[in-house]
Amino acid sequence: MNIWLINHYAVPPQYYPLARQTYFAKYLMEMGHSVTIFAASTVHNSNQNLITDGAPYREETVNGVHYVYICCRDYTGNGVSRIYNMMEFAWKLPGVCKRFPRPDAIVATSMPPVSCAAGIRIARKYGCRGIAEIADLWPESIVAYGIAGKNNPLVVLLRRLEKWIYKKSDAVVFTMEGGYDYIIEQGWEKEIPRSKVFHINNGVDLALFHRNMEQNPLQDDDLVNPDTFKVIYTGSIRRANGLELLVDCAERLKDQPNIRFLVYGAGDDVERLRAACRERNIDNLVFKGPVDKAYIPYILSKSDLNVLNYNPDSTVIYRFGSSQNKLFEYLASGKPILSTVKIAYSILEKYNCGIEAEEPTADGVARGILKLYRMTPQQRMQIQENCQVAAAEYDFKRLTQKLMDVIEGRRE
Numbered sequence: 001m002n003i004w005l006i007n008h009y010a011v012p013p014q015y016y017p018l019a020r021q022t023y024f025a026k027y028l029m030e031m032g033h034s035v036t037i038f039a040a041s042t043v044h045n046s047n048q049n050l051i052t053d054g055a056p057y058r059e060e061t062v063n064g065v066h067y068v069y070i071c072c073r074d075y076t077g078n079g080v081s082r083i084y085n086m087m088e089f090a091w092k093l094p095g096v097c098k099r100f101p102r103p104d105a106i107v108a109t110s111m112p113p114v115s116c117a118a119g120i121r122i123a124r125k126y127g128c129r130g131i132a133e134i135a136d137l138w139p140e141s142i143v144a145y146g147i148a149g150k151n152n153p154l155v156v157l158l159r160r161l162e163k164w165i166y167k168k169s170d171a172v173v174f175t176m177e178g179g180y181d182y183i184i185e186q187g188w189e190k191e192i193p194r195s196k197v198f199h200i201n202n203g204v205d206l207a208l209f210h211r212n213m214e215q216n217p218l219q220d221d222d223l224v225n226p227d228t229f230k231v232i233y234t235g236s237i238r239r240a241n242g243l244e245l246l247v248d249c250a251e252r253l254k255d256q257p258n259i260r261f262l263v264y265g266a267g268d269d270v271e272r273l274r275a276a277c278r279e280r281n282i283d284n285l286v287f288k289g290p291v292d293k294a295y296i297p298y299i300l301s302k303s304d305l306n307v308l309n310y311n312p313d314s315t316v317i318y319r320f321g322s323s324q325n326k327l328f329e330y331l332a333s334g335k336p337i338l339s340t341v342k343i344a345y346s347i348l349e350k351y352n353c354g355i356e357a358e359e360p361t362a363d364g365v366a367r368g369i370l371k372l373y374r375m376t377p378q379q380r381m382q383i384q385e386n387c388q389v390a391a392a393e394y395d396f397k398r399l400t401q402k403l404m405d406v407i408e409g410r411r412e
Helices: 020-030 080-097 113-126 140-144 153-168 179-186 206-215 244-252 270-279 293-301 312-320 325-333 347-351 362-373 377-393 396-407
Strands: 002-006 034-040 057-062 065-070 105-109 129-134 171-174 197-199 229-234 259-264 285-289 305-308 337-339 354-356
Touching: 002 020, 002 113, 020 034, 020 065, 020 396, 034 080, 065 080, 080 113, 105 113, 105 396, 113 129, 113 153, 129 153, 129 396, 140 153, 140 312, 153 179, 171 179, 171 396, 179 197, 179 312, 206 293, 206 325, 206 396, 229 293, 244 259, 244 270, 244 285, 244 362, 270 285, 293 325, 305 325, 305 362, 325 337, 325 347, 325 377, 337 362, 347 354, 347 377, 354 362
Parallel strands: 002 034, 002 105, 034 065, 105 129, 129 171, 171 197, 229 259, 229 305, 259 285, 305 337, 337 354
Antiparallel strands: 057 065
């Protein structure tokens, strides 16, 4: 089959660490299919644009995966320029797609919904199977984060577009397990039957994870210190990530000299948080800076506890579940995991891979860390085994077969 994957942000992982489509492409090609990924030329959270000569599009093959970048203007932040960038990609997509052999199936990701809608429209035009992949609940997230009210004209318009996507696609794939709960909550279940709704979590490429863990060690004395209990966070450090919660938690645990917080990543909130640590004499938390993604498996393999941090101000959206990319890397590391909030359809609870904080506060998270810190070696070994079982379930090789079943119209 000739399969198109359309995702505004799915540039190769060396530019931006959103690798879901790349892993799908890798394993679909191993099955013998032809795959093309269509993405915007702009690299999210950076000043990089992959087209600088004004060309309407550019092709690139990276590690055997064929990418098509559609020329879109640069943007910063989440204001008007980003909205224009989203609309531009969706507007230009049909014209660029005409230059390539017709697909047998299109998987279009709703991140944002306008590009997903464009992909479904193209599928309908070509008469091929159109799959809507829902990675973010737009506009529900906008309402949940307090950006706009549910009666805001933009929210109302996006809600109509969202419903159109669900109705007109041949299948809907949610990355969160409670996707159909959301459809019921909207009152759309009579028009969108459960039979066309599927769930495929994010995941981890286990073969690549273990290869990187062995081949890419990181020289870092904190990681190999046998006298500390290492609490590790990896990922973005922006205000939206709510890392101040970890700073507050580290302050609560200053009387535990063996517990040390190591934070790997970058973002526009790093300096503010570093300053807070200096002002409050918090010396048990270290911001280690950004590292190449290839080092993450080794870092996680040296942890004693990995933290899945959520912004406590946005917990309402997690009533439908969550599928943070880092969760699956944490599972692959085989180390206990602490979630700072309670999540519906909890993978941690399902596989007993760690715990969720009783409340999303510094005190609640600190109590959770102490509980895991005081585990017996036997309890730790059991969690390690549980993590390995869970990671195998969410290996992208397995998830790609689930996606292929959806593309071919099969249910488990």
